[in-house]
Amino acid sequence: MTEHFPSKIGLSQQFDCSYLPDRQEQLLVILDSQCYNPARFQDLLELGFRRSGDQIYRPHCPSCNACESMRLPVEDFVLSKSQKRKLKTAKGQFHIKFSETEQPNYYSLYENYINQKHHDGTMFPPNRLQYESFLFCNWLPVTFIELWDKDELIAVAVTDTMPNSLSAIYTFYHPDYDKFSLGVVMILLQIEFAKDSGLDYVYLGYQIDECRKMSYKSQFKPAERFISDVWQVKL
Structure with missing residues (x-):
């Protein structure tokens, strides 16, 4: 599935984690507009991504891997x-x-x-x-x-x-x-x-x-x- 990984990706700043209060959270954010359609999003779901509103993201925390896509x-x-x-x-x-x-x-x-x-x-x-x-x-x-x-x-x-x-x-x-x-x-x-x-x-x-x-x-x-x-x- 690596061939489906998008080439245009942003990295958010670190901020307080919503789920584990003692941790910091950071996100990979999809910037490639061609990824924003149902078929392409399904490929990204298979790579551990998710959406919130119109934005596709995946946790990318430097010192934590507690989030596991399910x-x-x-x-x-x-x-x-x-x-x-x-x-x-x-x-x-x-x-x-x-x-x-x-x-x-x-x-x-x-x-x-x-x-x-x-x-x-x-x-x-x-x-x-x-x-x-x-x-x-x-x-x-x-x-x-x-x-x-x-x-x-x-x-x-x-x-x-x-x-x-x-x-x-x-x-x-x-x-x-x-x-x-x-x-x-x-x-x-x-x-x-x-x-x-x-x-x-x-x-x-x-x-x-x-x-x-x-x-x-x-x-x-x-x-x-x-x-x-x-x-x-x-x-």
């Missing part, structure tokens, strides 16, 4: 007993919709989620500019998977769509529904969506074993992690 091979994924139960409960009680465009009721759900669930994080306090610049993209198809309780929107999974894969960007949900493990349920729905669409992978972003907030990703198995520039299976 993906799920859709055909190999096996639901645990707990995941089967959570998915069955959600499907029995709620209904699922798909949208190719952002809907007006998304922001209030996002704002409530950040205020109640992440008031100690870097995304607090939420605002519309931050929301739009983080989640949405002008050069890539984005699918919004919605979960509804009757006529109330309770969860949204923002999902990038590439020719042969999906990338889970962010999920936000109504905090009153915590007992339904909606963060897990929405990933399971993305895996189902990928399988129904005949896609090979769902990318889950970066796994950081030292970060407690990332621990939920370890329950999705088997997974592959991009370690030392090679995808390795983690059972």
